[in-house]
Amino acid sequence: MRLTHTTIQSPSFLDHAKVRRIFDVFDGAGEETRAVGGALRNALLRVPVSDVDFATTAAPQVTMDRAKAAGLRPIPTGFEHGTVTVIVEGQPFEITSLREDVETDGRRAKVRFGRDFEQDALRRDFTINALSCDRDGQIFDYADGLADIEARKVRFIGDAQQRVREDYLRILRFFRFHAAYGEGALDAQAFHAAVIEREGMHNLSRERIRAELLKLMGARNSAPTIAIMCGAGLLLPVLAGIAIPARLARVIEIEQARGAKADPVMRLIALCVLVREDGERLREELRLSNAEALRALGAARALEKLHGLMTPPDHGALRAFLYQHGPQAARDALTLAQAEACVGAQDAAFASADAFLAHAPRPRLPFSGADLLARGVEPGRGMGAALKSVEALWIAAGFPDDPARLAQLLDTALAQPD
Numbered sequence: 001m002r003l004t005h006t007t008i009q010s011p012s013f014l015d016h017a018k019v020r021r022i023f024d025v026f027d028g029a030g031e032e033t034r035a036v037g038g039a040l041r042n043a044l045l046r047v048p049v050s051d052v053d054f055a056t057t058a059a060p061q062v063t064m065d066r067a068k069a070a071g072l073r074p075i076p077t078g079f080e081h082g083t084v085t086v087i088v089e090g091q092p093f094e095i096t097s098l099r100e101d102v103e104t105d106g107r108r109a110k111v112r113f114g115r116d117f118e119q120d121a122l123r124r125d126f127t128i129n130a131l132s133c134d135r136d137g138q139i140f141d142y143a144d145g146l147a148d149i150e151a152r153k154v155r156f157i158g159d160a161q162q163r164v165r166e167d168y169l170r171i172l173r174f175f176r177f178h179a180a181y182g183e184g185a186l187d188a189q190a191f192h193a194a195v196i197e198r199e200g201m202h203n204l205s206r207e208r209i210r211a212e213l214l215k216l217m218g219a220r221n222s223a224p225t226i227a228i229m230c231g232a233g234l235l236l237p238v239l240a241g242i243a244i245p246a247r248l249a250r251v252i253e254i255e256q257a258r259g260a261k262a263d264p265v266m267r268l269i270a271l272c273v274l275v276r277e278d279g280e281r282l283r284e285e286l287r288l289s290n291a292e293a294l295r296a297l298g299a300a301r302a303l304e305k306l307h308g309l310m311t312p313p314d315h316g317a318l319r320a321f322l323y324q325h326g327p328q329a330a331r332d333a334l335t336l337a338q339a340e341a342c343v344g345a346q347d348a349a350f351a352s353a354d355a356f357l358a359h360a361p362r363p364r365l366p367f368s369g370a371d372l373l374a375r376g377v378e379p380g381r382g383m384g385a386a387l388k389s390v391e392a393l394w395i396a397a398g399f400p401d402d403p404a405r406l407a408q409l410l411d412t413a414l415a416q417p418d
Helices: 017-026 038-045 060-069 117-122 145-151 160-166 169-181 188-196 198-203 206-217 222-231 245-257 264-272 276-286 290-303 315-341 348-359 369-374 381-396 403-415
Strands: 003-007 033-036 053-056 073-078 083-088 091-097 099-104 109-113 138-140
Touching: 017 033, 017 053, 017 060, 017 083, 017 091, 033 038, 038 145, 060 073, 060 083, 060 091, 073 091, 099 117, 160 169, 160 188, 169 188, 169 198, 169 206, 169 222, 188 198, 206 222, 206 264, 206 276, 222 245, 245 264, 245 315, 264 276, 264 290, 264 315, 276 290, 290 315, 315 348, 369 381, 381 403
Parallel strands: 053 091
Antiparallel strands: 003 138, 033 053, 073 083, 083 091, 099 109
C-alpha cells in the first residue's frame, strides 16, 4: 500500500456539510469509509466536482442500518453489487461496499464483498479513478494514479487487455476519459488493447453504448479523440454506419466560436447523420431517446435542402425554412451546412443566418378548416387540398398577416381548379 503525503487542499468538497455528515454516520465504530472516484480525481485536476461517491468496509445491510439509525433515507439502488444511495437533505450519495471481482463476462461482474481498500482499488479501470481519501483529505494511492493525474495520462490498472475483457465498455470509457482529462498521446498499451478487443463491443447493450458515447461527445477534446477512433475502426461496432470526424470537428469549432455550451447530441448528429436513413439507423443502433431521435431526424430532413450550399439562404428563404422545420432543426441543419461548406467557424453570413433563426418567431398558418367551411368548402379531401393550396400561396407571398391580403390569398386558392 502507498499512503501519500498529499492531501486535498481546503476549501474542497470534503468541507461540505453533507459530505461531513456522511463521514460522521458511516466512518468509525469498526468501519472505515472514504471518498473515492470522480470527486477526488476532479478535485486534484482542478475541474468541477459534481457527485461525491464513497467506499466502505461495511456490508450493504450495515450501511442501510446505519443510515436508518441516523435518520437518513437509504435506497438499495445496487444492493447486490454493494451500492446503497443515501439521501442527505435531498442530495444523493452512493456508498458502495468494498468488492472483489469473482467472475466477469465482458458486460457485468459477480462480486464478493471485502474489507481491503487496496484490492477494491486495483479492480477499478484507470489509475486516476483508483484514488481514495479519508475525511481529513489524506490520499491513498495504490496504482500511481497521482503521477498519472500530474501527467494528465489515462492508463489502465495492470494489464490493459485484461481490464478491457472484464467490461468492453471500458474501450469507450478509455477514449472518453482521455478526451476529458488527458493530454498528449494516448497510452500505447490502452490503445492497443482497445483495437485488439474492439469486437467485444458487439456484446454491449445499446443503452450503455449510447450513454458513454454521449459523454464522449461532450468532452473537451472529443474531436481529435473521435478522429483517432475512426482511424482505428473503433466506431464501426458502435455506429454500424458512416462517421464524418472532420465535420464533427468543424461543428465544434462553430459551437465554440458562438460561445455555445458543448452539445453532445448535436455533435453526435454531426458525426454520423447525413440523410434521414442515417437518423433512423442511429435511433435503432443507440436506442436514442424519443427527443434525441426526433432531433436527429429533424436535422437530417432539413439538411437535405442545404447540402452543397456555400452561402446561407436569404432571410426570406430562412423564414420559410423556419416555418417548415422549426427552430431546432433549422439551426441544426444550418450549422451542419456551414461545416460542410468549410467556410470557417466565424463566417459572418452564417452567423447572421443563425442569429435570425434563433430570434425570429416561427410563422403560424393563419388559416384553418373553419375559414374554408365559412367559404362553403365541404369537409373531406377537398378541404385538405385547399388548405395546402392556400398555405403554399401564403409562404410564397412572404407570410403576410394583413387581413385583406389573407382574404385575397384565400380567394385565389379557392378559385384554382381541382
